[in-house]
Amino acid sequence: MASFAGEGENNSDENDSNSSISDPDSDTMLKTETASIVRQFVYDRFEEENEAIDSTSQDEIPVLETARPDALEELRSVREENEPDSTAVRVSRRLREIGDEIQNKYQDEFQDMINQLNLTSANAYKSFAEVARRLFKNGITWHRIVALLCFGYEITKHVLRNGLAGTYMRKIYQLIVDFIVNERIAAWIAQHGGWLGFLADFRLSEPSWSTVAAVLAVGVLCLLWTMRTAEK
Numbered sequence: 001m002a003s004f005a006g007e008g009e010n011n012s013d014e015n016d017s018n019s020s021i022s023d024p025d026s027d028t029m030l031k032t033e034t035a036s037i038v039r040q041f042v043y044d045r046f047e048e049e050n051e052a053i054d055s056t057s058q059d060e061i062p063v064l065e066t067a068r069p070d071a072l073e074e075l076r077s078v079r080e081e082n083e084p085d086s087t088a089v090r091v092s093r094r095l096r097e098i099g100d101e102i103q104n105k106y107q108d109e110f111q112d113m114i115n116q117l118n119l120t121s122a123n124a125y126k127s128f129a130e131v132a133r134r135l136f137k138n139g140i141t142w143h144r145i146v147a148l149l150c151f152g153y154e155i156t157k158h159v160l161r162n163g164l165a166g167t168y169m170r171k172i173y174q175l176i177v178d179f180i181v182n183e184r185i186a187a188w189i190a191q192h193g194g195w196l197g198f199l200a201d202f203r204l205s206e207p208s209w210s211t212v213a214a215v216l217a218v219g220v221l222c223l224l225w226t227m228r229t230a231e232k
Contacts, residue, residue, distance in 0.1 A: 031181055036082060044089075044092045046160070049063075068164065074166035074169040075166075133183065135147055143202075148179070
């Protein structure tokens with residue numbers, strides 16, 4: 001397994017969340033904001049990629065041609081929810097810049113593994129959560145949170161590309177948000193300035209994105225192994 005120690009972020013911060021006092025109203029607001037960010041990022045990233053495929057590629061079939069209408073409707077339902085200067089839109093813009101870096105370097109390897117996922121398995125979402133915990137086994141950092149969101153995006157794209165129902169989109173969104181809340185990642189985000197803290201503090205240069213991509217690759221392989229074991 002890849003190690004996350006020494007990623008360039010202060011690991012002493014990781015223990016601070018254990019002593020924080022939770023404000024229910026603030027927790028609810030952060031959960032709502034996180035859900036909006038997840039959906040906004042998935043939508044914006046998909047639109048950006050689809051436009052690039054339409055304008056530059058003659059060989060790759062656009063996802064729009066294979067996606068179910070109800071899945072596209074679920075994807076696009078976020079369009080009118082956020083103002084252009086909202087936190088969700090600003091965070092999504094920053095995440096897309098980072099997503100470009102990841103995909104440009106590791107697109108082929110990543111897609112090969114994503115294509116092997118069986119999202120119709122009743123065990124798939126539980127397995128995803130088990131894999132996601134591996135990302136944070138050495139603590140929480142912004143880089144690991146970004147990795148989680150990018151991983152979630154790749155799975156939603158798989159749903160669209162393979163013509164799965166829009167209900168899968170909603171389940172994936174909910175899984176990501178619930179995971180962030182249940183694993184105290186939301187508490188860590190709140191303690192580090194909320195999502196505005198991400199905009200202020202995140203730096204792409206540290207750590208190397210090869211480390212993050214390697215972790216995502218390991219995560220998908222673990223997911224495949226768990227699912228295949230459960231199906232035997």
